[in-house]
Amino acid sequence: MFKRPGQLRRARLALLSGAQIPDQRVVASLTGLGLAVTADDEGWTVTPPSWRFDLAIEADLIEEVLRIVGFDAVQESPKRLPQRFARRSESRVNERALLDALVARGYHEVISYAFVDPALQEKLFPGRAAVRLANPIASDLAVMRVSLWPGLVRTALANLARQQERVRLFELGAVFLEEQAGAVREYPRVAGIAVGPRHPEQWAAGREPADFFDLKADVSAVLQLAGPGARVEWEAAPLPCLHPGRGATIRRDGHEVGWLGELHPQLAAELGFPGTCLLFELDITRALHAPLPVLQPVSRFPHVRRDLAVTVPRETPLSAIVSHASVAAGELLTDLTVFDIYQGAGIEPTRKSVALGLIFQDKNKTLTDADADALMASVAARLGEKLDARVRS
Numbered sequence: 283m284f285k286r287p288g289q290l291r292r293a294r295l296a297l298l299s300g301a302q303i304p305d306q307r308v309v310a311s312l313t314g315l316g317l318a319v320t321a322d323d324e325g326w327t328v329t330p331p332s333w334r335f336d337l338a339i340e341a342d343l344i345e346e347v348l349r350i351v352g353f354d355a356v357q358e359s360p361k362r363l364p365q366r367f368a369r370r371s372e373s374r375v376n377e378r379a380l381l382d383a384l385v386a387r388g389y390h391e392v393i394s395y396a397f398v399d400p401a402l403q404e405k406l407f408p409g410r411a412a413v414r415l416a417n418p419i420a421s422d423l424a425v426m427r428v429s430l431w432p433g434l435v436r437t438a439l440a441n442l443a444r445q446q447e448r449v450r451l452f453e454l455g456a457v458f459l460e461e462q463a464g465a466v467r468e469y470p471r472v473a474g475i476a477v478g479p480r481h482p483e484q485w486a487a488g489r490e491p492a493d494f495f496d497l498k499a500d501v502s503a504v505l506q507l508a509g510p511g512a513r514v515e516w517e518a519a520p521l522p523c524l525h526p527g528r529g530a531t532i533r534r535d536g537h538e539v540g541w542l543g544e545l546h547p548q549l550a551a552e553l554g555f556p557g558t559c560l561l562f563e564l565d566i567t568r569a570l571h572a573p574l575p576v577l578q579p580v581s582r583f584p585h586v587r588r589d590l591a592v593t594v595p596r597e598t599p600l601s602a603i604v605s606h607a608s609v610a611a612g613e614l615l616t617d618l619t620v621f622d623i624y625q626g627a628g629i630e631p632t633r634k635s636v637a638l639g640l641i642f643q644d645k646n647k648t649l650t651d652a653d654a655d656a657l658m659a660s661v662a663a664r665l666g667e668k669l670d671a672r673v674r675s
Contacts, residue, residue: 287318290343292325298344301356311350312343375507375570380472381454383507387500388482389452389474394433396456400425403432405549406523411460426458426466430473431561438475439554448478454566473563474500477555494528494544497560501532501542504564508572515601523549524561532569540564585616585643586654590661592671593633596625602669603636610664611657614649617641635674 290312296302308326312319317337318329330337337343348356370376381391397415399422404410410428418424427433430453441449452474458466480496481487498516505514513535520529520543529543542562550559564570594603600620608615622637629635642649642657665671 287327287329288337288340288343289324290326290328290340290347294340295325295344295347298341299348299356300358303347303351307351308347311347314350315346317346372574373572375566375572377454379507380504380566380570383504384452384472384474384500387450387503389450389476389500392434392437392451392453393455394430394437394453395423396427396458397423398425398427398432399423399436402435402553403428405552406431406435408522413458413460413466428457428459430455430457430471430563431475434473434475434561435553435559438477438559442477442554442556446478448482449475451475470566471563472504472566473561476500476560477557491558492560493558494542494560497542497562498530501540501562501564505532505534505569508570509575512571512573513605515605516599517601518597518599522546532564534569537568539569579645581643581645583644583646583648585641586649587639587641588654588658589621589637589639590658591622591635591637591674592662592665593629593635593674594665594669594671596632596634598634598669600636603638603665603671606664606668607638607640607661610661611640611642612660614642614644614657615640616643633672 290308292305295308305321309319309321312326312328315334316331317334320327328343337346385391397418400412400414401422403412403425407428412428413426415424415426434451434453437451438449441451452472454472455470456468457471458468460466476492476497478491479489480492483489502514505512515533516530517533518529519531520526521531521541523546524541524543525546529541531538532540532542540563543560545553545555545559545561550557553559590607592603600623604618604620607618611618617639618641619639620636621639622635624635624637640658640661642654644653662671662673666673
């Protein structure tokens with residue numbers, strides 16, 4: 283009893299095998315396997331016997347011919363196809379540069395599952411909706427990740443359990459967020475975790491644990507890949523899973539692009555971390571969008587530097603001070619540096635002193651003292667109006 287006949291085309295055999303096999307050898311190979319073969323214009327009509335349930339499509343018949351003829355008999359020949367190079371946008375940071383930057387900071391890349399433990403994800407992101415799998419491979423891999431942190435946390439804990447005292451890991455991957463009408467969108471992210479001492483063990487350095495500012499330096503190095511034109515702000519508004527006083531939301535040009543901070547001590551102890559655990563995550567599309575470079579003429583005239591020391595409320599972020607000072611100074615401001623922050627004797631307990639270095643330069647003329655004084659007065663006035671800043675004498 284034979285199964286339903288199938289078509290084996292001569293052109294298809296040549297395309298998939300890359301060889302010109304004589305018709306007589308094709309027929310001999312198939313009939314020798316007990317298949318009924320009838321020649322037609324395009325090739326052959328082949329009817330397999332009932333016990334050959336594995337022969338269902340044309341590719342199965344081609345495989346049988348090649349198995350009998352022998353794969354060694356198929357001569358290799360180079361394919362000739364036109365070369366088409368994909369366009370690479372100048373406004374997108376190269377992925378290799380991103381990976382190299384983190385490796386240079388001492389991080390190791392990991393690759394974890396896109397589906398994670400729902401209990402762990404709920405601890406890190408309480409109340410966050412997640413896509414649940416219809417047929418998960420395990421109960422602790424039952425939902426799609428809304429962040430790269432669950433995978434990094436599990437990997438870090440596994441390393442600590444194997445006597446790795448200092449762990450620096452990062453991952454580049456997609457997260458899956460539910461949107462309106464049940465739609466699910468993927469977002470590319472890069473995230474990292476740091477546990478243990480600030481430096482690898484050595485004679486010249488102590489064993490102090492890494493802190494928020496160590497992590498901030500690592501994240502700043504990544505953000506600098508986007509070029510000097512990006513305006514980044516660090517806002518003290520961390521996620522619930524982070525330490526209330528040691529976390530931040532990262533904003534670029536007013537948009538939320540990432541988070542960083544120390545894992546909440548209660549949650550860190552519950553998960554089994556022996557000490558401080560630091561985490562960061564960035565939205566690659568928004569955080570690492572690189573503005574196209576614009577040619578700027580070099581001024582022939584000297585610049586003028588003026589320093590300004592003000593006191594502001596202690597909770598005032600530096601990003602707000604820099605932002606308002608830049609707006610007040612206008613286009614003549616070419617650089618602004620915060621070179622001193624002071625709290626202590628001579629300063630009210632509820633305030634802090636911040637010293638700014640401002641550099642002004644005009645492309646068309648030499649700035650006079652009167653010009654610089656007017657600019658400094660404008661900066662001081664705006665800081666006083668917007669941030670309750672008081673100029674120190």
